[in-house]
Amino acid sequence: MSLHYLPPVKPSAIALGTVFNHGIELAVMTPLFGQTYQRAKLANTKEEFIRSKEASSAAVAWGTSLVGSALQSYGVGALINATGTLSYKGAAYLGGLIFAATSAPAYLSQLLVEKRPLDTVAVAAVAKTFETLGLSLFLTWWGTRTNPFD
Template identity: 80%
Template sequence: MSLHYLPAVKPSAIALGTIFNHATELAIMTPLFGQTYQRAKTANSKEEFIRSKEATSAAVAWGTSFLGSAMQSYGVGALINATGTLSYKGAAYLGALIFAASNAPTFFNEILIEKRPLETVGVSLVAKLLETVGLSVFMTWWGTRTNPFDYPGTNRGTPLGRTGFRAE
């Protein structure tokens, strides 16, 4: 596989998108880190805490969340670039499509089959909407193109134009 098939995304957009997404994930994982903090306070030594199950699970959760946030930020930025999305409305639609494709089935399953409390599902729903729709709008605001004048329709008119093609 050649890397030139992957759309270029501005590195600062990936970094800021990762921070945005990771902050949203950490808001959901706060109870896990709260338990870890309580365990650290009750541990007799630093070594005992580091070997504890809570410290290990918190480190794994933080690392996987960070890596997942970076990958999701690149993916959303690549989709924004590949689709030529330039407006906040288009970014919101794109984020809603990402949400519908990746998270909506999970929420229907949690509500209808697992019968989880609506408060739990609601908090998770808001976080996932922020991670998809919010991230798309945020990255559109920041800009994802490495060269804003280089977009897929360079020889065929602008993405803002009414017609897709320009007479040469």
């Protein structure tokens, strides 16, 4: 089986994108939004499930999150390459589309159907915006092409 159909993405872009996504929670979101961000994390049922397990389960969850972040970084980098995005404006549009396709419906449902507090949903949406739009801008700045002349 050949993997030639998968678009190449610079390995350093994947590594730095992974660090970028994990750094969002540590460096930006926790100090900026404090307790509201903690409530947003606790409101998520997946997070509640992860927190209810013992330490070994938490380690597995952290590992899968790390792998998921790396896959997200690869996916965004591959989309940047496949669409030929070279400008920050194009990267912002691409990140916005990724956010709209993957997250916006869930946040609208949380607000309108589940009636969750606006501040909790807003903080989670801002965090996801950093993970999608911010990641696409960051990867465009860093560069994702393995051969810059492609």
